[in-house]
Each structure stands twice: as structure tokens, then as C-alpha cells.
Amino acid sequence: MSRFEIQTMTRMEGQIHHVDGKIQSSFLFGGNAPYVEEQYELYLADPASVRG
Secondary structure, three states: OOHHHHHHHHHHHHHHHHHHHHHHOOOOOHHHHHHHHHHHHHHHHOHHHOOO
16 A cells, blocks of 8 residues: 555545544434434424424
8 A cells, every 4th residue: 555545544534533523413413312313203203293
């Protein structure tokens, strides 16, 4: 593997880690996940029951 390939892979891994951290801290994950899931289940049962 060339030095360029190693540098590219290292850079990509850093970007993936950065994006993963943002996803895990977004409002759809973390402490809000149970709430979002509950709202989604309510929506599936009756879309009018969830505020938009």
C-alpha cells in the first residue's frame, strides 16, 4: 500500500468518525431516541395524533 493510500484511508476514517459523532448526538439519537420512536409508532397508528 502506498503512502498516499494510507494517508487517504486515515483521512477518510477521521471523517467517518466525525460524522458518526454528529449522528449520535443529533436529535434523532441519544436521549431522544425513545421519544422519537414513540412518536413514530403513534404516527403509524394514527397520523393525526402527532403534531406536525
